[in-house]
Amino acid sequence: MEKTLDLNKKLNCCTGILLESFDQLKTVASNKEGLLYGVPVSIKENIAYKNYDSSCGLIIKLDQPEDKDSVIVEVLKRQGAIPFVKTNLPQGLLNYDCGNPIYGQTVNPCNLQKTPGGSSGGEGALIGGGGSLLGIGTDIGGSVRIPSAFCGICGFKATSGRLSSRGVRAALPGQKSVCSSSGPMARDVDSLALCMQALLCDHMFSLDPTIPPIPFNAQIYQSTSPLRIGYLENDGYTGSSPSMARGVREVKALLEQAGHTVRPHHDYIHETIAEWRRCNIDVLMCPALGPAFNFLYCGKLSCASSPMILYNLLNFPAGVVPVSTVTAEDEEKLKHYKGNYQDYWDKVFKQAVSGGEGLPVAVQCVALPWQDELCLRFMKEVEQLVRQNRK
Numbered sequence: 001m002e003k004t005l006d007l008n009k010k011l012n013c014c015t016g017i018l019l020e021s022f023d024q025l026k027t028v029a030s031n032k033e034g035l036l037y038g039v040p041v042s043i044k045e046n047i048a049y050k051n052y053d054s055s056c057g058l059i060i061k062l063d064q065p066e067d068k069d070s071v072i073v074e075v076l077k078r079q080g081a082i083p084f085v086k087t088n089l090p091q092g093l094l095n096y097d098c099g100n101p102i103y104g105q106t107v108n109p110c111n112l113q114k115t116p117g118g119s120s121g122g123e124g125a126l127i128g129g130g131g132s133l134l135g136i137g138t139d140i141g142g143s144v145r146i147p148s149a150f151c152g153i154c155g156f157k158a159t160s161g162r163l164s165s166r167g168v169r170a171a172l173p174g175q176k177s178v179c180s181s182s183g184p185m186a187r188d189v190d191s192l193a194l195c196m197q198a199l200l201c202d203h204m205f206s207l208d209p210t211i212p213p214i215p216f217n218a219q220i221y222q223s224t225s226p227l228r229i230g231y232l233e234n235d236g237y238t239g240s241s242p243s244m245a246r247g248v249r250e251v252k253a254l255l256e257q258a259g260h261t262v263r264p265h266h267d268y269i270h271e272t273i274a275e276w277r278r279c280n281i282d283v284l285m286c287p288a289l290g291p292a293f294n295f296l297y298c299g300k301l302s303c304a305s306s307p308m309i310l311y312n313l314l315n316f317p318a319g320v321v322p323v324s325t326v327t328a329e330d331e332e333k334l335k336h337y338k339g340n341y342q343d344y345w346d347k348v349f350k351q352a353v354s355g356g357e358g359l360p361v362a363v364q365c366v367a368l369p370w371q372d373e374l375c376l377r378f379m380k381e382v383e384q385l386v387r388q389n390r391k
Helices: 002-011 020-031 071-078 121-128 145-151 189-199 202-207 218-222 242-257 273-278 302-313 328-334 344-353 372-390
Strands: 014-017 040-044 082-087 134-139 154-157 181-186 228-231 261-264 283-287 318-325 360-366
Touching (some): 014 121, 020 071, 020 082, 040 071, 040 121, 071 082, 071 189, 082 121, 121 134, 121 145, 134 189, 145 154, 145 302, 145 318, 145 360, 154 189, 189 318, 189 372, 228 242, 242 261, 242 283, 242 328, 242 360, 302 344, 302 360, 318 372, 360 372
Parallel strands (some): 040 134, 228 261, 228 283
Antiparallel strands (some): 134 181, 154 181, 154 318, 283 360, 318 360
């Protein structure tokens, strides 16, 4: 807790301490069988915790404490975890920056002059700075994956409907066209998988009968069979920054060396699941948005989230894994960046990501709906190959 508080002074990533966590410490020994026994967990501010606000960064929602925990918080506690802080988000969750009139602006732990991303930016900053082992965010347009990519951590957006959304608050309730999905954020993929395994239990299925009772399939996650992987460097709309495109190319080479089949995948915005099958791929690798933006650009570039938001629309599970850092050569190439259309948005994007040397570079891993374990398994493969290559 002391480290978290010190980090918060620097990053402004937390919105409040959950004082009940101290009481929970006294009784946590009764939950030794839980998969998350004794693990402190941070939660995004819009996730309900009894007696605390879930304001979504809106002043009008202050002083309306929750009367009970969200299903996710209940299950975390049942599994022995200790939710201990709530973390910052943008006003109304309607941005991929991280600031609001109540709690102020959160900054990036890798560079204080950069945004941590959003809307789960408090989580990204806190975990990226070493103040939390595991966090829970929400994602409707990249809101777990963007801050994970910006802050150099791992983040996973589950298939919408795989985890309970009861008690997860939104600024615009009732919107059903594209549904939000909760997901874990951590420093490594194994922690994401363990969290998913802990959440996908009988207790969650009992508390929320609308969730399909599908336990975590550890056999798929632990499989070592070769994968058929599609990849792309550019979604045809938002041109990838040089560093993010390089990250995809480097990981592609590592995957091929490890015996996986990797093939180009084009025009995927118009593809259907049938087309995915026709191309005979198991998973897809593509760039994440990044590197971390300069301040005040996220609101100008909602369109730049296209590489992330597509998988909310399609409801595909997706996650990001840090694989490199921005180099001086990447920055030099950025000076000549034109984008896909050489229009106003391409020019603003170039300004947004400039000055990023040393910032994290991530790739995005995607699977078909309900194949969350396969997506995590692919993320783990990428993580392991990158680590081995650094030795």
